[in-house]
Amino acid sequence: MNRSTDTPVILGAGPAGCAAAIALARNGGEPVLIDRDAEVGDALCGGFMSWRTAATVAELGIDLAQLGAQRVTSLRLFAGHHSAQSDLPEPAYGLSRRSFDSALRRTAITAGAKLEIDTIRALEPGCARGEAREYRSGSLFLASGKHDLRGAARPRIARDPALGLRLRIATDPGLNALVGESIELHLFEGGYAGIVLQEDGSANVCLALRKSLLARAGNEPAHLFEMLAGESPAFAERLEFAPANPHIDTIAAVPYGWIAQNTAPGLFRLGDQAAVIPSLAGEGMSIAIASGIAAAQAWQQGGGAAAPAYQQAFARRVRRPIRVAEAIWHMGENALGGPALTQMAQHVAPAARLAMRLSRIAA
Template identity: 55%
Template sequence: MRHQGPLILGAGPAGCACAIVLARAGARPLLLDRHADAGDALCGGFLSWRSARQLQALDLSPEALGAHRVTRLRLFAGRRRADAPLPAPAWGLSRYALDNALRQRALAAGADLAVEHVREVERLMARGRRDWQGSALLLATGKHDVRGLPRPRTASDPALGLRLRLSPSATLSRELTGMIELHLFKGGYAGIVLQEDGTANICLAVRKSLLAGAGGSPARLLEQLARQHRNFGDRLEAGWQAAPLDSVGSVPYRFIARETVPGLFRLGDQAAVIPSLAGEGMGIALASGQLAAQHLLGGGAAAAPAYQTALARAACPPLAVAAAARALAENPLVQPLALAAVHIVPGLAELLMARTRIALPHLSCA
């Protein structure tokens, strides 16, 4: 099916941010997504201060969406603990709430949505139940690759993503109000933050070898981590085994798309994958969507290579810092020293957090 405007594969944060900017400028973007309604995607649940400003540029406010305000970071490594203020308030917000709000804003601005499971892309044509072709193709499928446009995976021990959502409780509310926690393990880490509905979102990034050591069972791995790390175990309240446990395999952290062909724009995780401990995945998604739309509006399909180069240049520094932080965070020999440094050097954690934010001069989110 021929569409006169641009095609956007994926109606998540990156795709919808792009669609909003395009639609406001009079373009008629078509979002292709496998689901008619936005679900609660595995990755996300945290908006940094920079991500919040990018969201505000789309006339959406975390506060208006009921997001949980976060002002401090708490680090755990074994029995050690360190606390640090965030450079500016951040937010805990579920992907269900965020994606639905962005999707509604995109449709209200004039974008269209078609339910389609795109199986592959061939010569800028998206193939599903129908063949779709538009004036440009914007790939915003998140962690999931589309056949024909794979991202390289070369890690010998790749990262896996796990997500658990815990029901609201008085204990979790008392311990996590205003806080995001980062629990460090050998070969992985877990981030915990309250969401707008009072649930606690627990996202883990672990090496495949760590999961293999638990017999390939995510639930068994969580049980092992809870026994080995008391502070993490304290967050897994009785009955957590009944909660759904979602997973995604082989996440290509530190991937950056540096080149593309005219007409093909890579957005979000299809453009740059930052280690999740940085908490900047949503920032890259929102920033890349807006930047791609600006390039497309200014230079048409031919502007795709310039866009990809600009995004790669902006993403490279924060990804490098986040990758180094991830390597340190997963090393049990370094973890105690890192937590001690946070205590001894005021502002060190804030500096590292600031260095993992993506900054694009063309966007009003400085």
């Protein structure tokens, strides 16, 4: 099967799927891009766009600053009563997923991708079964992100899996003065909270933590926020700006550290379906976009048959950033490791910047 006889079908129009669609369409691939949502939603995400994400989307013709993204120039770490600040190696951005994913979808359609709205239920060799119809192709691009499809699910083996929670705090001069141009990471035993300002000045407060930590809060997200505020004065100070009964989004069982080492011919795994970097690195979207571009290039050269070689090469490319991010995540979620990490960032600034660089995917 090669590119001239086969229509590439992309399952999922998030960052990975849209990046593949743009790269394929610009090279005459005429991809079909399928998503279950007709309206772009606001995916649960920290909303931190690293300098690598900014550079990779620039290759696709998207300028984050033009989308109104907030500039982020420093990292602030908090653990208990300790805190540290370090400049980022290069400027980054804060942007809502609604804005980012909308820009990607627009760009993909303008480039010539055909968008279809359908929910894919299962995957078989050469066929994706949707609710509306079946999609047959020797070049399937699996980009359903956090959502596994029957027939291609990622293994879930963690004893104490990671969860994601998110709440938004409306723009407020007091909170904006506190957070400013920083990405804040508040480290707790069993997880962390990231805070960054987004394009409208609102703050995205996103937590990734062990299920056992939520269990300690009686499995009540609102109680969890109160519990963590009780452990950290800085986090409590920021939460004072939150509404009385905030809406809290949740996502279960995130397989941090998982990497697809191989795949079958005809099935390109992209984004979170290719590799899942611990989110405190803020590099998931960069990896997603890089996977879409790399898979499209592999397809241009070898059609669906190129999928295994692409997957193996991409696994090698993401190994270092994912292992570095895992080491930082494990240290940060440890009762003694969080304060130690914060003190190291305070006293050995070059080491903090090196860790930030090593947890990026190579160009």
